[in-house]
Amino acid sequence: MTAPAEILDCRGQRCPLPVIAVARRLPELPVGTVVRVLADDPAAAVDLPAWCRMRGQEFLGTVTGPDGPAYDVRRRH
Amino acid sequence: MTGSTVLGSLSAPHRGDLGHTRAIALTPVSASPVYLDAATAAPLHPVARQALLAALDDGWADPGKLYAQARRARQLLDAARAATAETLGVRPDELSFTPSGTAAAHGAVLGGLSGRRRVGTALVHSAIEHSAVLHAAERHVAGCGTAAEVPVDRLGRVDLDGWAEAVRAPGVALAALIAASHEVGTVQPVAEAAAACAEAGVPLYVDAAQAVGRVPVPAGWSVLSASAHKWGGPPGVGLLVVRKGARWESPWPADDRESGRTPGTVNLPAVVAAAASLRAAAADAAAEAARLTPLVDRIRARVAAEVPDVEVVGDPHHRLPHLVTFSCLYVDGEALLHALDRRGFAVSSGSSCTSSTLRPSHVLEAMGVLSHGNVRVSLHRETTEADVERFLAELPGIVADLRAEAGVVGL
Structure with missing residues (x-):
């Protein structure tokens, strides 16, 4: 899995704030960049993949580490 | 919300008070209320009101006693049971009135499992069951039972292959499938699921709360539950139906009322009102479905076309006639509910911020659809085309204002 270039701390x-944070940041980064979103709101687990689907971005998966649930998103276009 | 409604009606006689007049003058919008949350509770059907008032005078005695007042109450209860059973197409002795739809769902799950505990301890259920069913499943698991969840697709339709496989597994005591999703309106393939259950020799429990009084429920189930305030009956009446030959054992302490399926004296006036309104609702169901379906289709089409970045969820074709759900990207569900309420619209939401647990709706989660900014609109017999038009006219502006306030326009 590609290492994230940036971490968005939305804990x-x-x-929808974590989704808004990704929607703001991702277009500022080069295509192909992976952003890791730290978000402890359980809705993020549903809404980040849904946002990726609606916006044609790539949801790479959920990584739960010491900082709680994290979600990797790659800019596709 | 319920409390303030009750207080509002209690203070109605003081409408001429200066304070009240001032309150109205200060309220920016005085739009007439449009109630669009029938899937939670439909407004009381006029037939229910009539029957309730009559039964308050005639049906207060304990129907189990041996005197004239009790016999009158027994007649009312028997008539209510006969009418309801006829509407559902079941035998009167298969039907019990419970203190709520939730109690009926709990009894259906726990009693169905208990009756087959010699066969096994596994419960199979879809991922989109009502929380009443899921809470009963949790209780079962806490008591050393097991539960297997069958996923749904993006439209909220249960995975039939997964279902068939799950019910074929050894030790399955009961399978539970909601007739149609209370959150997104998707009608489930109950007949196909029932066929898979029959092949595996597993009884099927169908939670028909959103279907009874609105759409036919396919045959093939062994246990069914419903809730009167979903079809225009009073709150506090549920239906629990256990077909002849189905293995079902009461999970409650012993009580001989209602065929031993639910303890306590029934709220007879409410039961009579429930029965009368079910008969009326069922008689009008086909016409109401034909009237409401195009309104729901209009909401689905217009919301998708006129509100940017919205996801209209649920099956577009195999759906309930009265219920429609959508999610607005970047919008806080609670803020949206409050904004709609200020404009007079009463709707529900599956967004996490609107739930007491702060978790998103398990139904939206199971479907993998956007859970924030979620709105469920559900129509009823008093909903007019003008109500729907006003909602559709105001919604895009309300969503746009919330997005502008949050600074998310153009994201």
């Missing part, structure tokens, strides 16, 4: 934020 403590309620949905």
Whole structure:
């Protein structure tokens, strides 16, 4: 799996804020970049993949580490 | 919300008070209320009101006693049972009235499992069952039973291959499938699921809360539950139907009322009202479905076309006639509900911020669809085309304002 180039710390934020954070940041990065989103709102697990599908971006998966649930997203276009 | 409604109606006689007039003058919008949450509770059917009032005078005695007042109550209860059984196409002795749809669902799951515990301890259920069913499943698992969840597709339709495989597994005591999703309206393939259960020799429990009084429920089930306030009956009445020959054993302490399936004296006036309104709703069901389906289709089409970045969810064709769900990207569900409420629209949401647990709806989660900014609109016999048009006219502006406030326009 590609290592994330950047980490967006959205812990403590309620949905839709983590999704908004990705939507703001991803277009500023080069195509192919992977961003890791730290989000402890359980809705993020549903909404980040759904956003990727709606926006044609790539959802790479969920990685749960010491910082809690994390979600990797790759800019595809 | 319920509390303030009750307080509102209690304070109605003071409508002329200066304070009230001032409150109205200060309220920016005085739009008439449009109630679009029938899937939670439909407004009381006029037939239910009539029957309830009559039964309050006539049906207060304990139907189990041996005197004239009790016999009158017994007649009412028997008539209510006969009418309801006839509407459902079942035998009267297969039907019990419970204190709620939730109690009926709990009894259906736990009693169905208990009755077959010699066969096994496994429960199979879809991922989109009502929380009442899932909570009963949790209780079963806590008591050393097991539960296997069958996934649904993006449209909210249960995976039939997965279902057939799950019910064929050894030790399955009961399978539970909701007739149609209470959150997204997708009608489930109950007949096919029932066939798979029959082949495996596993009884099927169908939670028909959103179907009874609106759409036919396919045959093939062994246990069924429903809830009166979903079809315009009063709250506090559920139906539990156990077909003849089905193995079902009461999970509750012994009580001989209602064929021993649910303890306690029934709320007879409410039961009579439930029965009367079910008969009326069932008689009008086909016409109501024909009237509401195009309105739901209109909401699905117009919301998708006129609200940017919205996901209309649920099966577009195999769906309930009265219920439609969509999610608005970047919008906070709670803020959207409050904004709609300020404009007079009462709707529900599966977004996490609107739930007491702060978890997103397990139904939306199972479907893999957007859970934030979620709205469920459900129509009923009093919903007019004008109500729907007003909702459709105001929604795009409400969503746009919320997005502008949140600074997410153009994302």
